[in-house]
Amino acid sequence: MxxxxxxxxxxxxxxxxxxxxxxxxxxxxxxxxxxxxxxxxxxxxxxxxxxxxxxxxxxxxxxxxxxxxxxxxxxxxxxxxxxxxxxxxxxxxxxxxxGMQDSLNNMAAGVWIASLRPLDKDEFVTVNGLSGKVHAVGIMATELLTPDNQFITVPNKIVWGSPIVNATRMPTRRVGVDVGVAYATDIPRAVQVAMDVIKQDSRVLADPAPAVVTTELADSSVNLQLRAWVNTGDFWAVKNDLTIAIHAAYGKEDIEIPFPQLDVHMSRL
The missing domain is CATH 1.10.287.1260 (Helix Hairpins)
Structure with a gap:
């Protein structure tokens, strides 16, 4: 041995x-x-x-x-x-x-991100067109997890040098649900039905007050938007439930949600 x-x-x-x-x-x-x-x-x-x-x-x-x-x-x-x-x-x-400059830029950007925290762990952000929950900020890159569990690595210099949309930083968010009604509809009645739908959801906050507004006179419909403030954690659940509820309520009240349509007028030459 x-x-x-x-x-x-x-x-x-x-x-x-x-x-x-x-x-x-x-x-x-x-x-x-x-x-x-x-x-x-x-x-x-x-x-x-x-x-x-x-x-x-x-x-x-x-x-x-x-x-x-x-x-x-x-x-x-x-x-x-x-x-x-x-x-x-x-x-x-x-x-x-x-080419080490990119690496040094990433390291410096990582220090700034960790220090100033424009994003934080478990927050949901959109950076440079990429969206996901923040998993970690490393020396060279920021790691995101998408809702369908894809792992995204974004160089820190891109994160620091791009606008960051942070969807979960604030405690409350406004839900917006768009719906169109036919031009023959009694709009005040449609607004009242929508308001009743919003008020039936206990997760909707009283302050700021909810609202239903007319957003557009579109080609085939008068477009309304249901606006309700909720706790950030309830955002997606409330948005989904209000969308389902307004469809059911308008159906029950015989308020038409029109398909896109085009009127064609023919004349004999």
Whole structure:
């Protein structure tokens, strides 16, 4: 066994024993990095820092620990770490000249996002045309989960440099349900029926007061909009229920919701 461990790798001074030791250092280093990261996360959770900031700092520390483990493994292989650092610095300098700017921009943007928090963990946002619930903000990218469970990674510089529509930041939202009625309809009656539908929903807030407004004289219909303020968590449920309820109510009251139609007048030449 000792003879095997004393064998050297061809064209190098590295022995089998060095490789075994390096593997032990690698495994131990990864385990230690995981333990330290977990302790760091637990300590941060005891503070008042937002969860998004905690996740960002934990990921940043994990990346630094992995670099330290890599250097420890290289050192275990009896390679001069200082020369490796110099070599990495040269490579990094070269990469910086050929496109590392995007990476640095992403890192800087990640710091700003985590600090100023235009979005936060579990909030539903739309960024650059992409919508989803915020899963995390990493060093390089922001992670979103769509309602159908697709995982989207958006570079931080795009998030920071784009308008962010945050659908869940505010405690209340206004539901808008559009419906069209025929031109022959008694509009005040249609409005009153719609108001009754809104008031029957206990989730609708009294302040601001709900309303039904005429939004457009369209080609085939007079368009109305039911407007009701609700708690943000009730938004989609109330929107769905009001849509179903207004359709049923107009059907019961014989208020026509017309199909798109076109009148064609023919004349004999």
């Amino acid at each position: 000792a003879d095997i461990l004393a064998l050297t790798i061809p064209y190098t001074a590295i022995t089998v024993a060095d490789i075994v030791f390096a593997l032990v250092v690698l495994v131990a280093g990864l385990l230690l990095a995981g333990i330290l990261t977990g302790m760091f996360r637990n300590s941060l959770k005891k503070t008042k820092l937002p969860e998004l900031v905690v996740e960002f700092l934990v990921r940043f520390l994990r990346a630094l620990l992995y670099v330290a483990v890599l250097l420890a493994v290289v050192s275990a292989l009896k390679v001069d770490v200082s020369s490796v650092v110099v070599g990495l610095s040269a490579v990094i300098g070269l990469v910086l000249g050929f």
